[in-house]
Amino acid sequence: MKKKVINLGLAGFGTVGTGLARIIQENSDWINRRLGKELKIQKVLVRDPGKKRSVIPGPETAIVTDPQDLVHDPQVDMVVELMGGLETAHSLIKSALKEKKHVVTANKALLAEKGNELFALAQEQGVGLYYEASVAGGIPIVQTLKESLSGDRIRSLTGILNGTANFILSEMTRKGQDFETALQAAKDLGYAEADPSLDIDGLDAAHKLVLLIRLAYGVDYPLNILPVQGISGASSMDIAMAAEFGCTLKLIAQVREKSGHLQAGVFPALLPNDHILAKVEGPYNSILIDGNAVGQVMLYGQGAGDLPTGSAVLADILALARDNAVPNNTGFLEKVLPRAEVIRPELAVSRHYFRFTAQDKPGVLAAVAGVMSEHNISIAQVVQRESQPQGGGVPIVFLTHKAQAEAVHKALGEIDRFDFTIAPAVHYRILG
């Protein structure tokens, strides 16, 4: 696209649509540095134009209620379908592709049902039908399978693909709650919809798995023959028993390849606690891929939400809006990148660990603690051990609260110069 302004036609202005609008507004300078073009939400298709909205799609955005107004507007360069549902979204995307407009969608249900038809149409028309946001929100799994692992044969893919179900199972596990209580908590926190059946019956994860199978194996796995089991039967007793055996209950979407044949399904399963997916908790998603070259690769992040999903939609928009004539080497347009503005490392703030080795005599701890206090370094924990044999001295370990590296280095320098100091202090920052 050679134009300087890319006009987006946005179908749907719910959670993800408002998230996208916010990111485009907040990160506009940034987008311009990467794209060299302005993104403008030119038209938004909504059901109820009178509804009060906390986010405005854009200063000059037209609000329309007829999908035809969006799709057939020659000013709209790209259609972003975030309305969900099947029939209207289906005909909207078809019309957009026929008009040779790129389409970005988060509609996993539609692509799982009609993927073969829609992708074939996009290819015929020579336009993009991108869908990173359809699977696992902000986790770049579509791009990873389509591009980064394109030379691998995928032996298996195992995912936690539904944040609502995962949140419910996490709550049941952590708090010993029964299913209904945890479901209510998920609704109260906005993680579950009023009708949560798509999530807890496993069908949402099934839609996503069908898309991942397309990407990993280049085949169409019909949704209606995929074995799907949800979590509504989950009982806190089994979760507690499983914990005794060192296992955690998770809703798993999995496909395994054997001699060109696929074994796939969505089902609750127990993971041993040392399994890399066992610690994926709450609304997070994760996907573990086993490729015949790359080995095990795991991706982790937020599987839903306005901004994470909006981030994935925006990445697709940028990829399609970019002029692909020149390979994208650095992600930025500048021929030479400017020099970084650097913060002196001495200004870094973190918690700290020190170990001193001192002679075993009175006053040592007081002197050391005094220096720390002079430099405003607040001590969180201290451990002093017995004196080591052969005059090895007494090890004293301090954990501090947050302090600036500069103050810490000064204090350590003073402590190292004490007579009773046997060896220079060992010092590590504590992150997180």
Next chain:
Amino acid sequence: MKKKVINLGLAGFGTVGTGLARIIQENSDWINRRLGKELKIQKVLVRDPGKKRSVIPGPETAIVTDPQDLVHDPQVDMVVELMGGLETAHSLIKSALKEKKHVVTANKALLAEKGNELFALAQEQGVGLYYEASVAGGIPIVQTLKESLSGDRIRSLTGILNGTANFILSEMTRKGQDFETALQAAKDLGYAEADPSLDIDGLDAAHKLVLLIRLAYGVDYPLNILPVQGISGASSMDIAMAAEFGCTLKLIAQVREKSGHLQAGVFPALLPNDHILAKVEGPYNSILIDGNAVGQVMLYGQGAGDLPTGSAVLADILALARDNAVPNNTGFLEKVLPRAEVIRPELAVSRHYFRFTAQDKPGVLAAVAGVMSEHNISIAQVVQRESQPQGGGVPIVFLTHKAQAEAVHKALGEIDRFDFTIAPAVHYRILG
């Protein structure tokens, strides 16, 4: 590239080069399905053409020793630089770009030093200089920062980017070994080179961090002003003390952004054990990204090795060899994807968890165990609890060894029909 055969000129045939050749041979059908073209290793540049090699680059590959023979050969469509080092690789890549050949490289040291010059040259020439394999082996971090998070502002990036250092610290932590013993183990297992100084002094991680800063922030962070501290001073005493405080020692590469300024460095640091990077062990790498839209995203995988790194090199080759005129929607060339060959779910093999609820009377356990035995299901663990109040029955939980789902379902059906069975069995597969 419109050609049907893409001729690769491979500079260097060490670990990664042989890995790449193996993947191209083993996955050739697969590559053809995605690319519609054949990849041929047409020429290989080596230092010693007489050296015995266990992998042959290709049936018709010419072996050369002069870089000019590779770069200026009009038959070579793309140059793949896997020789490492600075001077020769630098002039080889410059010559290739000037010849308008795409270049794929794994040379982090060179790009960290000369990135600004080489990327500018590639852009002038309108060709690709791709380098996914330079950072974290098979983990698709370059692609993720360049494409998938292109609309995000990255607030921070924290990585475990050197597998050798991480292996050494993991061994010290797990086995209480001192640094020298763990380093020797790393050498014995091939994780550390004869001269491991680049890895343990932190410079290798620093090269990678400089590349990630370019991708995340679009700036040049000069390597010579990056604070870098290695792990050679690490002592098992500090690792043991840190464990008492619930922390693990890791070699960290980190950059954080504050008001457009960057705080960056490579340093050993303590991570609380519940930090998402604390459990990254052995030769694995991982990167945690915090974006202002996507939130936390984490990628994990093998940071080195012939096949994982070869996988990343191959993905770059495929991206550059593909004809970008049409957006890549599915990752495959077929207009309509073929239907999946499906394995019946009853054939799945895994361990299983069952919970039965039975009347509290003699013979129950014997009867249930008898049915399992008839179906060749081998029992790994059994727990029977006290009878529940109000006639709730006795819960009995079995963990099995690996068994086929079909046998399990038959056995459960029989057990559910016993007179003493109060409620149908609860059943979960155990993965991993």
